[in-house]
Amino acid sequence: WECGRVEPSTSAVFALLLLSEYGYQTGRPVAMGEFADHALATARRIEFRGAAYPWRAAPTRGACDVEREHVLACFWSAWVRVFTAAQVLGRAAPLPTAGDGFPAFPTHDMCHYTAQPVAGGALGAVAFPAHSECRHSAHGAYSAATWQCALLGAEMHNRWVLAAAGLEPRASYLAALRAWDRRLRLWRAAWPPEWTAQMARIARLAQRVPHHEPLALDAEWLLDLGSESMTSTPLLPPTPDTRPVGAHLFHESRVSAADAWLAVVFVMYDMTRLRAHRVALDMAGSQEDPLASAIAEHSSRAETLDAARGVQNVLDSVQRLGFPPERMGIWIVFVLEQAIDIHCTSIFQSANPIAQADALKRLAALVRHLLALKHWTAALYVFATLVKRHVEPTWLLSTQAASNIPIWNTSNSPWPQTHVLTLLMRAMRMDPRQFCAYTMPVVYASVMSTPVMPQSMRMRIATLIS
Numbered sequence: 001w002e003c004g005r006v007e008p009s010t011s012a013v014f015a016l017l018l019l020s021e022y023g024y025q026t027g028r029p030v031a032m033g034e035f036a037d038h039a040l041a042t043a044r045r046i047e048f049r050g051a052a053y054p055w056r057a058a059p060t061r062g063a064c065d066v067e068r069e070h071v072l073a074c075f076w077s078a079w080v081r082v083f084t085a086a087q088v089l090g091r092a093a094p095l096p097t098a099g100d101g102f103p104a105f106p107t108h109d110m111c112h113y114t115a116q117p118v119a120g121g122a123l124g125a126v127a128f129p130a131h132s133e134c135r136h137s138a139h140g141a142y143s144a145a146t147w148q149c150a151l152l153g154a155e156m157h158n159r160w161v162l163a164a165a166g167l168e169p170r171a172s173y174l175a176a177l178r179a180w181d182r183r184l185r186l187w188r189a190a191w192p193p194e195w196t197a198q199m200a201r202i203a204r205l206a207q208r209v210p211h212h213e214p215l216a217l218d219a220e221w222l223l224d225l226g227s228e229s230m231t232s233t234p235l236l237p238p239t240p241d242t243r244p245v246g247a248h249l250f251h252e253s254r255v256s257a258a259d260a261w262l263a264v265v266f267v268m269y270d271m272t273r274l275r276a277h278r279v280a281l282d283m284a285g286s287q288e289d290p291l292a293s294a295i296a297e298h299s300s301r302a303e304t305l306d307a308a309r310g311v312q313n314v315l316d317s318v319q320r321l322g323f324p325p326e327r328m329g330i331w332i333v334f335v336l337e338q339a340i341d342i343h344c345t346s347i348f349q350s351a352n353p354i355a356q357a358d359a360l361k362r363l364a365a366l367v368r369h370l371l372a373l374k375h376w377t378a379a380l381y382v383f384a385t386l387v388k389r390h391v392e393p394t395w396l397l398s399t400q401a402a403s404n405i406p407i408w409n410t411s412n413s414p415w416p417q418t419h420v421l422t423l424l425m426r427a428m429r430m431d432p433r434q435f436c437a438y439t440m441p442v443v444y445a446s447v448m449s450t451p452v453m454p455q456s457m458r459m460r461i462a463t464l465i466s
Contacts, residue, residue, distance in 0.1 A: 008045035010074040016042060020081055024088070024330045027377030027445075032330075033085035039078040040094070046071060054103035069106045076105065076147040083154050084331045087275070092161045093154040102151075105144035109261055142261030145191070146268045152187065153272035156180055160279045170283040174296055177280055181273070181303075188269060198262055199314075206317035263318045264328055267311055271335045274307035278338060305346060308339040312362055315369050325369045330378070336370045337382045344389065347397070347420065356397055357404035360420070364427035371438060384442035387421065391460075395420045 006012050016039035023031030044053045048071050051058035055071060079094070079102070086093035096102040159176055162168040277300040284297035315325055325332045343363040347356050367386070373379035393415060402418045408426040414436070415422045425435050 006042060008042050008047070010043075010046070010070060013039045013043045013046075013074050013078050017077060017081055020085070021330050024085075024333075024378055025376040027381060029085065029088045029378075033082075033089050033091075036078065036081040036085045040075075040082050043075045043078045046074075054101060056103070064108060069108065072103055072106045073143065075103055076144075080147055080150045080331075083150050083157075084334065086154075087157060087334060090161065090164070092158045095151075095154055095158065105141070105147060107141055107144065109141060109143050109258070142258065142265050145265045146261075148187070149265070149268045149272050152180070152184055153275065156276040156279070163283065173283055174280055177276060177300075180276065184269075184273060195262060195265070198259070199266060202259055202263070202321070203313075203317050206320045259318070259321075260323055260327065263314050263323070266314045267328065267332070267335060270307040270310035270314075271338065274304050274311070274338050274342065277301075277303040277307070278342065304342045308342040308366075309362065311335060311339045312365055312369075316365060319369065319372075324372055326373050326376075330376070333370070333373060333376060333378045333382060336366055336379075340366050340370065340382065340386060344386065348395075353398050353401035354404060356401040360397075360401075360405065360423055361427050364424055367424065368428055374438060377441070380438060380442050384439045387436075387439050390420050393419065397423060 016035050020032045020035035020039060023029070023033075023035055046053065046055075048055045048068070049058040053075075055068070058068065060068060083093040085091075094100075156173075156177065159168065159173050163170050163173045280300040281297060281304065284293050284300065319325065325336070340363060343359050343366065347359045347363065350356055350359070367383065370379050370383055396416060396418050397420060399418060402423055405423050405426045406429070408429045410417065410422050410425050410432055413419070413422040413425060413432040421435075422432075425432055428435070
């Protein structure tokens, strides 16, 4: 790519995005960012029907121009990966400017993912079946909604980058947040009413799944909604991906592609406001007026808790219907990290034992979603950070709060029985050995990369391993 020998095509962009995804999954966020930048730069070099980026001069064909939709979706897929990398790396994300007006959003979903690689053709050559046409209703632009939401989130993210670097006063972030919040709510209110009904249907179907013991992390539920029966089966190894270009965004499950996209929209919305208001919590004390500071802190805390619960509710519903979190893409790890952080904080912010137990149970549900991604290095790092955060034996809850957590054998836990990590094992119904084992790859990597380590830390690690 750096030598200019990669032909700009949608296939090349998606290939670079897969390399970017692999970088994040293997714990190399810098590599993820580099390949994402390459993908976006390649998308901008594509010429479409004789028109250069942003392709506004390209002639349109038919009511739903499938090829045009394909190119637009390719660009926005690359841009949202760059934005994800910017969030992980703490850098600014590219936004539309007077000199770089971004292209339009696609108007429908799935019709533009029918591109097939041309057998024997040049690298990156794709073709569309002769019957390619849009057969979706007007309210089907789920992917475009996720990219619109990400674009709104990028505005506040860039303001946070400036404030963190001291280039803008923190109070300016809080002032901008109020206006941005109104825009986000107006955008959410403009969603098609069909989406609300569709998500309600998904929630109803999830409620039909009978209550069950927590699922082993190496299995999935096979669900028959007709008979309401359910069995556990080991996950099968993935088959080679021979699907059309861009179809890696869709996966078969008991959840349809439309339901999957809608779940992503809801999670993206909650994650966007969670992230913006989580940053505001750290800045709330920067205002000169103590009353205004207290009001801003209370408002942002309520928003973050509501958003974190929204993320958990959607993930719980779609997973019970056979749609694991990994199929939402690598950004779901970042979402879970934000939601986990909020519930970790909320456990010790309330003196009410029932509220503490509720926060712990919600944290347990999110951690189970996270550990379902245990083959992704980034997920293990988030989990190890959670353990490290509470590794001291002083993180204790009251006996009354502990009594609201289901009973589970945690007698061999390295921490006291009312310790937050021991109670988390109980809520997850996970053996302490298995719980601690998920930290081992990260601990091992840390030891190997630290030539000089205090003896006390080595003894603590040895105790944990034993």
